[in-house]
Amino acid sequence: MLASHIKAFNSQPRHRPHRRQAVTGAILCALVLLLIPSTVAAQETGSVAGSVETHGERIVLAVARIPALGISTAVSTDGAFRFDEVPAGTHLVVVEIPAFGTASETITVAGGDEVDVQLEMRHGTHFDEVVVTATGDLRRASELANPVSVLSGTDLQLRLGATLGETLEGEPGVHSTSFVPGAGRPIIRGLSGARIRVMENGLDTGDASVVSADHAVTFEPAHAEQIEVLRGPATLRFGSEAIGGAVNMVDGRIPSEKPVSALRGTIDLRGGSVADERMGAIHLNGGGGEWAWHLGAVSRETDPYEIPGHAQVEEEHDDHDEDHDDHDHDEDEDHDDEDEDHDDHEDEDHDDHDHEEHEDENPFGIVPNTDLMTESGRFGFTRFFGDRGSIGISVSGFNTDYGLPPGAHAHHHHEDEHDHEDEHDHDEDHDDDDHDDDDHDDDDHDD
Template sequence: MRHSSLFIAIHLALFSGPLLAQDSDEREGRHDTELETLVVRALPYERTALETAEPVDILAGEQLDDRRGMTLGETLANQPGVQSSYYGPGSGRPIIRGLGGARVRILEDGLSTGDASAPSDDHAVALDPMLVEQVEILRGPATLLYGSGASGGVINVIDNRIPRVLPGAPIEGSFELRGDTVADERSGVFRLDGAAGNFAWHVDGTWRDTDDYRIPGAAEAHEEHDHEDHEEDEEYGEEGTLPNSFVENRSGTIGLSWIGSRGFIGASYRQFESDYGIPAPHVHGDEAHEDHEEDEHEGEGEEGFATIDLEQQRFDLKGELSDPLPGFTLARLRLGTNDYVHREIEMEGEEDGHDEGEHEHVPTTFDVETIQARLELQNRPVAGFLGAIGLQADREDFVAIGEEAYIAPNRTDSLALFALQEREFGELTLSLGGRIERFEIEADLPGQDDHDHDEHDEEHHDHEGEAPDVDFDRDRRQFTNWSVSAGAIWQANEHWQTRLNLSRSQRAPLASELFANGVHLATFSYEIGDPNLGRETTLNWDLGLHRHSETFDLDINLFHKQVDDFIYLADTGEEFDGFMIRQAVQEDATFYGLEAQAAWQFHDTAMGDFDLRLAYDLVRGELDGGEDLPRISPQRLTSGLDWHRGPWRAGLEWQRVFRQSRVADFESPTPGYHLVNARLGYAFNLGMMPMEVYLSGHNLGDEEARVHTSYLRDFAPLPGRNLRFGLRGQF
């Protein structure tokens, strides 16, 4: 077979490399901060991932440096149990154990990112991974600290833009410059931190520019060419390049804190801008352009490309005070306001072939304004339990205006009371969590006469068929979610521990699930919400076995989620204007699977330090009637070898993503693929500044790889062979 020799060579290298030498009297300088020293900031008490009963994964230091991608989803996509929704290089949201969207809550040091990424995969998460210092992935009881609907998990991103402690020097900083060959990336990041008396300040900035990236073959999957809707269509784009896959990002932040003996108070302001293409043609129906007799290019007018122009302005206030009240050791206050706007600009025909804007549609504008307030009190031990209680209040105003405004303007208010407590019973640590959350969702629904798209039809194009006749019978919903969880960790001995977590959580529907009514280009469908949807209720258990020692680490996790009244978009079998009509419905569903990873450390050898890694993950998602759910992550097997010796470090990684043939109705299987990655870094000092120059290779086999969890898998394969090079330093 094509991959057999490559498979054998990689695994021979992985298993034989650490055995070449085992004697050395002197250990070379260790490369990274050990996992057991990293404090989990999302938890109310300062503990490491190994000390808490909560199932937490942390990505930081060199591990994070080696994984940084253009999106948060790409950065975390190789973590066990985590994949990306991948909507091109400009947008990718993490998916945890088969659950994504609003079921995975993304935070910036405890507060929501405040963007529009949860309801739609083409909307980017409004942060740049190049500025991230630590990423925490939470599952289990701790997720109730941040939202009852986070049945998939919580991802907390730490960037320290509001200083918590005084820096060690009057001014210090870091920078990174990098480029690549697959998209001609030009990017950079800098950060400065300083202090004057009790004041600490922070400044950072990022920029990134990429062209359309190169791919091994054609953009469109071969299976699509046989579809009756594409029999007479030519493939879009030139072979070897993915059209409209460019990315341009800019961000800047300033922060200032006053730091005293009992705590701190600080504020920050950040502006984030992103302009990126959606690398898939948006089709307006086979007959939508028959009246354009002057069009010289038959059929070309039927396809258009969309770009997203995004801007976010965010202000945060954060403070901590020790011993604020009797019975409490610490108070944490967080306030955040956010103004997020993005425009979806759709162009017909060739990507750059528009004269005088002749084929440009009126942009659709999405405006999200949020206010968040969170108070958390860490209590002294009560009956042996230590933890925190708190309140959180959020408001989100959402407005969409334009041709593809498929959701009516709406407001979502929420108020929550939460608690998380832990107690040790000898070798057993017990964790209990609870959250009560009240939601009110109100939409400004147009009258039925105003909602039949007549205005858009006259100005832009004729629709094929009739729009669905939808008449919502209510415009306001209220929900009260009750969620509880319990977890236990048993430290059997110095090296072995087991974990068990049980939870019952509820999720209120999103406004888009209740009140959608229109074409949603991101899902290639006409979406219809249901204002009578009820809450989702998830019963979850996961069981973990963990071993940690100086030479061997092992993690095995089994999980099972029973979701009553699972909300999803079901195909109706009907079409409007070439788009499948999908209706929000509820049905019981089950998710289950496992994650396993092992690491062997061969240190103090004559050739340096070696770390061998193996990982495997599997998730299944199915309706209780037996049908498979769409876009469920396929199985993955990953092996890697890391090497450090003095100033040098290197790594080799092989990943097998298996074919996904367990698919939903109207969904096609996705072929499996192999990915081979490698990296090499050299550390040196330039004067007093530590520096590192690095070179990494991605998809070295130049394989055609399509992400099954992506709506764009039939139009946008992953980038081809890529060499990335860069320089990072500190001062």
């Protein structure tokens, strides 16, 4: 039974496809696969037709490129160029013409479309290398033409001095008054005093240093985050008091941004050998949520300047002593012999007393009254109201104690002596007039 069934199965004929039909089907499938990508590619590319305007100048050796695709084409003498089969998307078209320069424009190509681009070239031949530098932040056009310099960061820390003038005297066109070591005000382009406006966070300091050179600017440079120096026409917006220049000190005592951490700060310690300077400063910032605060304190102290000799020239003192001794000697010769010993004793005591006073006024090794002591502190806080704004308040204090070196007010003494001489001459003239009047009265009496 099983054998007969197998035999019957094998006896049935098998149906097989024709070989020629199979080959034809394979060829048709291959053609379909080749045609489909071409159709898709044709739909995803476009063309670019452009022209270059040179305002009548001849175009020679010009080349148009699309750098992102690495393709280029020559520009005809009439300024026309064309790109075909440009992939859809945004591309930068660049045209370079020797002796003119480079022009570029960004275009967007859509599948199956043609984009027209027009470029304008202006004559600007320049074959040398040009180096262009720029600041790291955006600035208005009005700020670029202003001669403004800003001292901040590491530069400010390296040039920090005991006074504002000492800190800025390294800036171009800026010097410092040197009336006393504890009072230094900036001199900008030879102008100082009421012609230079000194501001703190945009507000005038309002101290007496404007009218008196021996008064200090009421600001400690160690508090500053940056110091701005303005010169030229940019200072006109600050009024007539800034005709020579303006200095603005920014200390950030009122926080303008929300704190990034609960507490952060800096500590600065400095020392100097000339006057044994000791300075310490601490600045802290903190807060949380919608609150921010700032605390700063500075203490500075120096001793008198150390020098290798006397502060005043000894020759002037010796000449004065010789003149004084000669004068005393002439007076002694006019006295009687019985008072000679007594007068000599008084002269010796007087000379010893003058010598002791001179040593006190002209000590050796230091310049008297050049010491300095400054203490300054400030505290401020800000309350933020989301994106609607903020309100802040601060309080600060500044105390400085410094001396005036000998001779600092010498010009005032000369003026007083001059006035005294004028008064003396006037009195002598008046006495002479009275004497002439007496002679006139005598003549009348004789008559």
